[in-house]
Each structure stands twice: as C-alpha cells, then as structure tokens.
Amino acid sequence: MLKLNLSRTTLATVISAALLAFASPSFAAPAPKAAATASAADVLPFKATEKTLPNGLKVIVVPTGFPNLVSVHIPVQTGSRNEVEPGKSGFAHFFEHMMFRGTPTYPPEKYQQIITKAGARQNAYTSDDLTNYYTTFAKEDLETVLKVEADRFQHLSYPVEAFKTESRAVLGEYNKNSANPMQKLFETQREAAFTTHTYRHTTMGFLKDIEDMPNQYEYSKVFFERWYRPERTTVIIAGDVEPAKAVAMVEKYWGSWKRGSFKSNVPVEPAAKGAQYRHVPWPTPTLPLVTVAFRAPAFSETQKDQAALNMLLSLSFGRTSPLYKRLVQDEQKVDQLFDFTPNRVDPTLATIGARVKKPADAVYVRDAILETVAKLRDEPVSAAALADAKSANKYGLIRSLDNTEAIASTLASYVHFDRSYHTLNRYYRVVDSLTPADLQAAALKYLVDDAMVVTTLSHEALPADIKTLPAMASFAPKAADAKFDVLVQKSALPQIRFKLLFSAGSAHDPKGKEGLAALTAAMVSAAGSRERKIDEVTKALFPLAGSFSEQTDKEMTTFTGSTHRDNWDQYMAIAMPLLVEPGLREEDFRRLKDAQKNALVLDLKDNNEEEFGKERLQANVFAGTPYGHPVLGTLKGIESITLDDVKNFYRQAYTQGAVRVGMSGDVSDKMVASLKTALARLPATGNLAATPAIRGRMPNGLEVEIVEKNTRATAISFGLPLEVTRSHPDFPALWMAKTWLGEHRASSARLYQRIREERGMNYGDYAYIEAFPRGMFQFFPNPNLGRKAQLFEVWIRPVAPQNGHFALRAALFELDQLVANGLSQQDFETTRGYLMKNVFVMTATQDQQLGYALDAQWYKTPEFTRMMREGLAKLTVADVNAAIKKHLxxxxxxxxIITKDAAGLKEKLVMDAFSPISYDAKKPQWLLDEDQQIGAMKLGIKAEAVRITPAVQAFAE
Structure with missing residues (x-):
C-alpha cells in the first residue's frame, strides 16, 4: 500500500550506479528540450522531454504508451560512496528509511493516507552511488504524488524517537542479511580490495556504525542537508503522461527547493599492490563459495573499458560459456557459476564466483576460473560469439521494457550518472562498437595478478592449497494441430510470451517420492532436448535473448517461454523440443537432483528462516493431505527418485488434455498455429489422477511447533486453513481484511504499523489469504499458484529472541481485535479505494496479465481485475466483518517459530509468563500501556500443544 520495506542493498540487485555531477548555477530556466524521436541506433524507443530548473533539478518525462499508470522515480546522487567520515557508514541507506518519516505538512499517517488513496505501490533502494525513490500509481494522482514527494524532499522532519526506532529496524535488516553467506563474503572481499575508497564498505555499512546509529541523530541532519539537494536529484516521470503538464507540476512544487553548496572529496584508491586471499569461516552448514575478483573500471558512456570487461566476463563465465558446461553440467563440481561487473561511478570490482559442491574441489574450481581468465588475455573471443552477446544484450533489454515501472526503473539505473535520458542510449552505442580486440585489451589491462582478490567461504575446512594463489602465467594455454484453445492477449509489444499451464504439481507426488513433480519440470526446462544438450540449448538461445523456464506449485506446473517476434521461428525450433522431446539424460538427472536437495536443505532450511517457517506452517496445516510437503519435496523423497520415476511422471503429466495455453504480445495467427502444432506432439491424454478435495486441519487452540536452529533471530508464522479461494464469494471480503491487517511489504497496514513502525521490533509483518512462496524476495506473488485450498497466514519477520514471546502476543492481539471488532467504515472505504486501483498495479506486467488470465480459467472465474473490482464495489463493511468472523x-x-533456545521459549509459552519489551527511544504512554496489556495477555497454550523439532529433522521425510 505504501512504502515497501524491502531495501535493495545486496550486490546483485542494483545494476548501475550514480555519477556525482553538480549542475552549474543557472539564473534563467531553459525551456524543456523538445521530445526527440528515437533513432534507429537507440535502444530506448521513446520520446523524452528534459528540462533543468534554475535550482539545478533535472526533470525527465517519458510517455511510455502504457495506459492508466504513471511511475515516478527520483534518483539522488548519493550512496555509500559518499560516506567519507569515519564511523558514519550506512547513512545513505538509513535515509532510504527515514525519508518515509514525514514532514510538518504531511506527517507519516497523512502521507500514508494520500499514497493509499492513490492506490500506489512505493519503495526505495540504495546502492554504492545513489538512492532511488519510486512510486507507481494511477495517472490521475500525478499532481498529488509530485506535491507530497516535493514536500518530503524539501521539508523532511523527524523526532529523535523516530530516528532511534528506525535505526533499530536498520539493524534488524542487517541481522536479516547476516543469514546470507554471499553477503558476508562480499563484505570481506571489499575490505580486502579497498584500503582508502569508500567502496570498502557495503551499502549497509559497517556493523559497528549501524549499532551506533541511535547516537547519531544530529549527524543525520547534516547528512540530509548535504546530499538531498536539487542539483543532485532527477525527477523521472514515465507512463500515461503529458510532458508539458508534468514539467509544469514539477516547477510548481519543486522550483523553490534551494540549491546546496557542499562539495565532497571521495578518496582515490591507490594502485593495488599484489594478489590477496581472504577466507570467511561460516558457522552453519553451507556449500563452499569461491570468488575471484579484479579491479574494474568505472562506468563510462564514451570509453570502452567497462563495457568491454563486462561483456568479456559475461561471455566467459555465463550460462553459454565452456566453463559453465564443464563445471556445472559435465563434471558437476559446481551448482552455481556467475560473474558480476557493476556499473559504478568510480573504479570497482569485477567478480567471478562459484558455489562448490564439495570442499575438496575448491582449489580445482578456483584454478579452473584462473585458467579461463589467463586464456582471455592470450586469445580474443570470436566475432560470432561477440555478435551473439550483443544481440542478447539488446533483446534482453527490450524484453524487460514491458511495463511503465520497468521502463522508469531502467532509466533510473542509468540516468543518475549525469542526469541525462540519453546515457543508456550512448552506453549501448559503446557496446555496439565493441570488437574482439577491445575485449582482449580489457583483459590485458584489468585481469592482472596485482589486482586480484580471491575470497572463499565455507563451514568445513578447505584444502590448504587454497591459501596459495598461483600466478596467472602458470595457466598459460597448453594446446498436427492440438485439440485445445489458445488464449491470446494481443498487444503492440514485440516481445512474445507464452505460458503452458499443466494441471500437475507436488500434490501429485507419489508417497515416498515427494519432490518428483518439481524435479520432472526441472528436467524439462533445464536438461536439454533429445537433439541438444542443455549447454547447446543455452548457447542457441543466447543471441535471441530467449528463455524457457518452469514453475511448479501444488496443483500446477507452468512453463513460460519468451522471445522477440523477429526470432519466433528460430526460438521455437530450439525451445519447444525441451517439452515435447526432452533429453532426460542421467547426467542432467544427477545434477538437477543435487540442485533440488541443495535448494531444500541449504537455500530453504539452512539459509532462510523466514521462508522455512512459512513452508513449515503450510506443511503442518495440511499434514496428511497432498499439500503436506513442500513443492521441493522431502530429503528422503528426493533421494528415492529415479530417472525412471521422472520419465513415467513426464508421460502422465504433460499431455494435451492437461494443458491451458496463453500467448501475449504482437502475436500473429501463424505463431498461434505453430505453437499448437508443436504441442500436438504431446500425448492426447495421460493417467495422472486428479487431486481430491483438500481440507486442512483446523487447530484446537494454539498449536505450536518450535523449530530449533542455531540462528540469531526468531522467525514466527501462524495461520489456519481456509476454504476460501478465488472462486468463493467471500474472497473479495477476505482480501480486503488481509490488506488492512497486513498487506505484503506495505507500511500502512495494521500489523506493520504496530509491530515494526511503533515498536521497531523487526523488518515487517504481513498477512495473506493465498499462498505466496518466495515472498521475502518479491513484491507481488507470481501468477499460476492456483490451489484448491488456501491458508490464512500471518508472517512476523525475525525479531530479537528476547522479544519473540511478545511479538507473538502482539500479532495475536491485533488479530483478535480484527475478529472481534472488524473494520470501521473509514478503514473499509480507505482499503477498498486502495484495492480498486492497486489491482491494476499488481497485474501490470505482460507476464502477470497472461498468468492471471490462465488462473481465471483454472478457477473458472472472470478475469481477475474485473472480478476484484466488481466484487469490491458490491461489498459493504458488514459483508467484510461477517466474512472475518466466519473464516478467521x-x-x-x-x-x-524458528529460534535458537527452543526449550526456553516453550517454557515461557506454557507458563503464560509476562513478556516485557524495552526500547532505545522514548515511547508514548498509550503504547507503554498497551505493552502491559499485551505482555500479560493469556494465550492458554498447553504443554502437550507445543512440540520442539530440531531443524535437521524438518522435511527429512
């Protein structure tokens, strides 16, 4: 509803960085530059209007051609790069949070009301070089949004209490990220690579500085005054917008913002003085990580070095590379191989990394990477490979521009360098100009011994040789139509997308073979066809920027294909055999089976308490039903699956009679016919039995499972089974109730306000009436997750262990108030107004629109946005409150609950002991009184209703 509380501060999230460019003083406002038609050499096909105001603020307006929505992005040229004072790291990211704390004119609650009324979704992110704020909303609210945004950029105001509360939330974000091994590895890598430049610390900052933030209230004001100035800021307005009117609105509300005078001197990093090695011992089991990094050039739209190095490493370590085929597919020593050369204002790091399956192979994998790097210095890439890479780069960008927010976001990631719409176009002209000689020159200049940093992370001991770094020279090279309908969503988009929704999912897993549906789908999408191995498929799709992927859920498996219309015939010849003639090879089976076990044990259980808790809740509520295990399966189930099991499930599940087909984009009749002809090669029918009616078990009182795990935080999820799905008449009413109580990643919802905002206990608190797998990574759920039974769920993101008991009570207190009192008329009207507009935002992309349309077929309901708007329009507050009492x-x-001290927590729960809470900042008396009421709230949990499960046992069988 309002600010989404996911700060995108990890290394791989923000692709470009900001160039600190100060506008020259201007005493006469220039007229807006005329909107220029994109040339054939441009990758952005839009007409943009640009204007610089007298105070230095840059305005860029881009009509995108998509109706109804506008997306405003406001990149500010400040990031962790600008944190030059010792002890003050993390403040750029901290202001990403504080900017939502209000002004005298628009305090937080009033600001939230305005954004909610606009039906908007809003968020921000911080990177090394910029902070970007963005909001997507209905077009009629443009002036309102520009007005309130201008106010908070010019008049941000917050009391010391709010400052201290938010500082604890930032620490909570750091603690959340601490469960990610990759995050810690990159922190260590940076500290080794940089001695002077502020890139030494990540965007989150040093832990000691974050812990000291509550004492830095006065400095926070200094930081804001320095960096939040018009000459460092760009207002990007994209969507269904009239440029002249939009520019006039910006002038009206932003024109009085005063230019700043502060000049910053970011220290220059001295030349590297030799290769370095660092190791991170990890306290819990995880696969070893090996990264090799080199000093990399700064972003440039005129010089070739950065673009050349980026292209070279992508070709050499990406999914089409020989090394990927060798390490991941053939030898299966690695389950992830990646490269990352970010766009940054100053010279940074280019990283090559691998996740190794066995500690004993760490040296072998490191040397394989170094051998490949050495070869790049001696041999140029082929002209054909480079041409393919350029093609993939171009079409990949075009493919991503399928909605207004994506367009604005892409612009923001390049505009901030010199506050120009044309930066991206100029950069892609540099990319187009690259030659094999340019790439080899970049290798010779940057991939050198002195600039190398090797970093490893592991739980188990690595071979002793990992500490000895070999010189690069030591690696010198040595020698009939189907019988089904196709739903077509015709549009002008050149990117063609199709979805094949099969009524087959984990609910169909045979007993003892849990995980079979997911593994079979992976074998189709990621194991090659009969004629092409997966590496050959990947290489063939690369120049087309084509993709073919799978998603498996309880009742559905969906395959999604995407390619540019220019490449349709070529794409179909490569991608469709994956489904109709899968390779199903033993070597791919072993690789993907290992990957699925790692996804279950490492990625879910060991490294992600939040998703682990949500999956465990699902399994408990639906125990004894086909929904009673994760889609990934169980460890014993995965281990028992054979290749013959996969082949048999494939024959039963993927049939013409079990598929729903949808296509979108600039689809021709010929394309529809070719897709139907390809699918006609599937069997007409199979013998996969339909799943029975699913009914979860209603708990009797509070039934608690405490999963004991060595973790520094406590994660909580609770819920109950629902008979309400999208086909149920009470669905719109419950949708409204969950939105008011805990809209996903929305700061105005009740749980978020009471637990996170008022008390600063954690990172967020949400409620759901539909399954939302991977919720901690996404703003909106994927389509094609249809289920016959659903779960009402409350997700309390990790809190400090000493606050776990109180957090559970606080959430139950708010839920009890909702069930007892329902929504007020005002809450009802506000929430309905938000949802009437937000339904367009959550279905804005090409993929979402097509996926929701197929879901409507599966549920046998009208199109989703129409169904929801009509259902919401008919509701009364009495209808909503009646549904709440009936179903919740x-x-x-x-x-x-996932926590470290399971026995201690069980004792508190069973004793119904008072649960205190303390704060760093002063709190209002009403809140302290409520704390006393909540802390003494009797839950009545019986000892026999609490069980403790060691984490290792969860999902074991």
Missing part, C-alpha cells in the same frame, strides 16, 4: 480466528491457530 485468533484462538485456533497453528504456530511455527
């Missing part, structure tokens, strides 16, 4: 409960719930 605060007394009978299944609870899952």
């Amino acid at each position: 409960s605060s007394k009978n719930l299944s609870v899952v």
Whole structure:
C-alpha cells in the first residue's frame, strides 16, 4: 500500500550506479528540450522531454504508451560512496528509511493516507552511488504524488524517537542479511580490495556504525542537508503522461527547493599492490563459495573499458560459456557459476564466483576460473560469439521494457550518472562498437595478478592449497494441430510470451517420492532436448535473448517461454523440443537432483528462516493431505527418485488434455498455429489422477511447533486453513481484511504499523489469504499458484529472541481485535479505494496479465481485475466483518517459530509468563500501556500443544 520495506542493498540487485555531477548555477530556466524521436541506433524507443530548473533539478518525462499508470522515480546522487567520515557508514541507506518519516505538512499517517488513496505501490533502494525513490500509481494522482514527494524532499522532519526506532529496524535488516553467506563474503572481499575508497564498505555499512546509529541523530541532519539537494536529484516521470503538464507540476512544487553548496572529496584508491586471499569461516552448514575478483573500471558512456570487461566476463563465465558446461553440467563440481561487473561511478570490482559442491574441489574450481581468465588475455573471443552477446544484450533489454515501472526503473539505473535520458542510449552505442580486440585489451589491462582478490567461504575446512594463489602465467594455454484453445492477449509489444499451464504439481507426488513433480519440470526446462544438450540449448538461445523456464506449485506446473517476434521461428525450433522431446539424460538427472536437495536443505532450511517457517506452517496445516510437503519435496523423497520415476511422471503429466495455453504480445495467427502444432506432439491424454478435495486441519487452540536452529533471530508464522479461494464469494471480503491487517511489504497496514513502525521490533509483518512462496524476495506473488485450498497466514519477520514471546502476543492481539471488532467504515472505504486501483498495479506486467488470465480459467472465474473490482464495489463493511468472523480466528491457530533456545521459549509459552519489551527511544504512554496489556495477555497454550523439532529433522521425510 505504501512504502515497501524491502531495501535493495545486496550486490546483485542494483545494476548501475550514480555519477556525482553538480549542475552549474543557472539564473534563467531553459525551456524543456523538445521530445526527440528515437533513432534507429537507440535502444530506448521513446520520446523524452528534459528540462533543468534554475535550482539545478533535472526533470525527465517519458510517455511510455502504457495506459492508466504513471511511475515516478527520483534518483539522488548519493550512496555509500559518499560516506567519507569515519564511523558514519550506512547513512545513505538509513535515509532510504527515514525519508518515509514525514514532514510538518504531511506527517507519516497523512502521507500514508494520500499514497493509499492513490492506490500506489512505493519503495526505495540504495546502492554504492545513489538512492532511488519510486512510486507507481494511477495517472490521475500525478499532481498529488509530485506535491507530497516535493514536500518530503524539501521539508523532511523527524523526532529523535523516530530516528532511534528506525535505526533499530536498520539493524534488524542487517541481522536479516547476516543469514546470507554471499553477503558476508562480499563484505570481506571489499575490505580486502579497498584500503582508502569508500567502496570498502557495503551499502549497509559497517556493523559497528549501524549499532551506533541511535547516537547519531544530529549527524543525520547534516547528512540530509548535504546530499538531498536539487542539483543532485532527477525527477523521472514515465507512463500515461503529458510532458508539458508534468514539467509544469514539477516547477510548481519543486522550483523553490534551494540549491546546496557542499562539495565532497571521495578518496582515490591507490594502485593495488599484489594478489590477496581472504577466507570467511561460516558457522552453519553451507556449500563452499569461491570468488575471484579484479579491479574494474568505472562506468563510462564514451570509453570502452567497462563495457568491454563486462561483456568479456559475461561471455566467459555465463550460462553459454565452456566453463559453465564443464563445471556445472559435465563434471558437476559446481551448482552455481556467475560473474558480476557493476556499473559504478568510480573504479570497482569485477567478480567471478562459484558455489562448490564439495570442499575438496575448491582449489580445482578456483584454478579452473584462473585458467579461463589467463586464456582471455592470450586469445580474443570470436566475432560470432561477440555478435551473439550483443544481440542478447539488446533483446534482453527490450524484453524487460514491458511495463511503465520497468521502463522508469531502467532509466533510473542509468540516468543518475549525469542526469541525462540519453546515457543508456550512448552506453549501448559503446557496446555496439565493441570488437574482439577491445575485449582482449580489457583483459590485458584489468585481469592482472596485482589486482586480484580471491575470497572463499565455507563451514568445513578447505584444502590448504587454497591459501596459495598461483600466478596467472602458470595457466598459460597448453594446446498436427492440438485439440485445445489458445488464449491470446494481443498487444503492440514485440516481445512474445507464452505460458503452458499443466494441471500437475507436488500434490501429485507419489508417497515416498515427494519432490518428483518439481524435479520432472526441472528436467524439462533445464536438461536439454533429445537433439541438444542443455549447454547447446543455452548457447542457441543466447543471441535471441530467449528463455524457457518452469514453475511448479501444488496443483500446477507452468512453463513460460519468451522471445522477440523477429526470432519466433528460430526460438521455437530450439525451445519447444525441451517439452515435447526432452533429453532426460542421467547426467542432467544427477545434477538437477543435487540442485533440488541443495535448494531444500541449504537455500530453504539452512539459509532462510523466514521462508522455512512459512513452508513449515503450510506443511503442518495440511499434514496428511497432498499439500503436506513442500513443492521441493522431502530429503528422503528426493533421494528415492529415479530417472525412471521422472520419465513415467513426464508421460502422465504433460499431455494435451492437461494443458491451458496463453500467448501475449504482437502475436500473429501463424505463431498461434505453430505453437499448437508443436504441442500436438504431446500425448492426447495421460493417467495422472486428479487431486481430491483438500481440507486442512483446523487447530484446537494454539498449536505450536518450535523449530530449533542455531540462528540469531526468531522467525514466527501462524495461520489456519481456509476454504476460501478465488472462486468463493467471500474472497473479495477476505482480501480486503488481509490488506488492512497486513498487506505484503506495505507500511500502512495494521500489523506493520504496530509491530515494526511503533515498536521497531523487526523488518515487517504481513498477512495473506493465498499462498505466496518466495515472498521475502518479491513484491507481488507470481501468477499460476492456483490451489484448491488456501491458508490464512500471518508472517512476523525475525525479531530479537528476547522479544519473540511478545511479538507473538502482539500479532495475536491485533488479530483478535480484527475478529472481534472488524473494520470501521473509514478503514473499509480507505482499503477498498486502495484495492480498486492497486489491482491494476499488481497485474501490470505482460507476464502477470497472461498468468492471471490462465488462473481465471483454472478457477473458472472472470478475469481477475474485473472480478476484484466488481466484487469490491458490491461489498459493504458488514459483508467484510461477517466474512472475518466466519473464516478467521485468533484462538485456533497453528504456530511455527524458528529460534535458537527452543526449550526456553516453550517454557515461557506454557507458563503464560509476562513478556516485557524495552526500547532505545522514548515511547508514548498509550503504547507503554498497551505493552502491559499485551505482555500479560493469556494465550492458554498447553504443554502437550507445543512440540520442539530440531531443524535437521524438518522435511527429512
């Protein structure tokens, strides 16, 4: 509803960085530059209007051709790069949070009301070089959004109490990220690579500085005054917008913002003085990580070095590379191989990394990477490979521009360098001009011994040789139509997308073979066809920027294909055999089976308490039903699956009679016919039995499972089974109730306000009436997750262990109030107004629109946005409150808690002991009084209703 509380501060999230460019003083406002038609050499096909105001603020307006929505992005040229004072790291990211704390004119609650009324979704992110704020909303609210945004950029105001509360939330974000091994590895890598430049610390900052933030209230004001100035800021307005009117609105509300005078001197990093090695010992089991990094050039739209190095490493370590085929597919020593050369204002790091399956292979994998690097210095890439890479780069960008927000976001990631719309176009002209000689020159200049940093992370001991770094020279090279309908969503988009939704999912897994549906789908999409191995498929799709992927859920497996219309015939010849003539080779089976086990044990259980808790809640509520295990399966189930099991499931599940087909984009009749002809090669029918009606078990009182795990935080999820799905008449009413209580990543919802905002206990608190797998990574759920039974769920993101008991009580207190009192008329009107507009935002992309349309077929409902708007329009507050009382409960719930001291927490729960809470900042008396009421709230949990499960046992069988 309002600010989404996911700060995108990890290394791989923000692709470009900001160039600190100060506008020259201007005493006469220039007229807006005329909107120029994109030339044939440009990758952006839009007409943009640009203007620089007298105070230095840059305005860029881009009509995108998509109706109804506008997306405003405001990149500010400040990031962790600008944190030059010792002890003050992390403040750029901290202001990403504080900017939502209000002004005298628009305090937080009033600001939230305005954004909610606009039906908007809003968020921000911080990187090394910029902070970007963005909002997507209905076009009629453009002036309102520009007005309130201008106010907070010019008049941000927050009391010391709010400052201290948010500083604890930032620490909570750091603690959340601490469960990610990759995050810690990159922190260590940076500290080794940089001695002077501020890139030494990540965007989150040093832990000691984050812990000291509550004492830095006065400095926070200094930081804001320095960096939040018009000459460092760009206002990007994209969507269904009239440029002249939009520019006039910006002038009206932003024109009085005063230019700043502060000049920053970011220290220059001295030349590297030799290769370095660092190791990170990891306290819990995980696969070893090996990264090799080199000093890399700064972003440039005129010089070739950065673009050349980026292209070279992508070709050499990406999915089409020989090394990927060798390490991941053939030898299966690695389950992830990646490269990352970010766009940054100053010279940075280019990283090559691998996740190794066995510690004993760490040296072998490192040397394989170094051998490849050495070869790049001696041999140029082929002209054909480079041409393919350029093609993939171009079409990949075009493919991503399928909605207004994506267009604005892409612009923001390049505009901030010199606050120009044309930066991206100029950069892609540099890319187009690259030659094999340019790439080899970049290798000779940057891939050198002195600039190398090797970093490893592991739980188990690595071979002793990993500490000895070999010189690069030591690696010198030595020698009939189908019988089904196709849903077509015709549009002008040149990117063609299709979805094949099969009624086959993990609910169809045979007993003892849990995980079979997911593994079979992976074998189709990621194991090659009969004629092409997967590496050959990947290489063939690369120049087309084509993709073919799978998603498996309880009742559905969906394959999604995407390619540019120019490449349709070529794409179909490569991608469709994956489904109709899969390779199903033993070597791919072993690789993908290992990957699925790692996804279950490492990525879910060991490294992600939040998703682990949500999956465990699902399994508990639906125990004894086909929904009673994760889609990934169980460890014993995965291990028992054979290649013959996969082949048999494939024959039963992927049939013409079990598929729903949809296509979108500039689709021709010929394309529809070719897709139907390809699918006609599938069997007409199979013998996969339909799943029975699913009914979860209603808990009797509060039934608690405490999963004991060595973790520094406590994650909580609780819920109960629902008979309400999209085909149920009460669905719109419950959708409204969950939105008011805990809209996903929305800061105005009740749980978020009471637990995170008022108390600063954690990173967010949400509620759901539909399954939302991978929720901690996404703003909106994927389509094609249809289920016959659903779960009402409350997700309390990790809190400090000493606050776990109180957090559970606080959430139950709010749920109890909702069930007892329902929504007020005002809450009802506000929430309905938001949802009437937000339904367009959550279905804005090409993929979402096509996926929701197929879901409507599966549920046998009208198109989703129409169904929701019509359903919401008919509702009364009495309808909503009646549905709440009928379907929800605060007394009978299944609870899952993941924590370290399971026995201690069980004792507190069973004793109903008072749960205190303390704060760093002063709190209002009403809140302290409520804390006393919540802390003493009796939950009535019986000892026999609490069980403790060691984490290692969860999903074992």
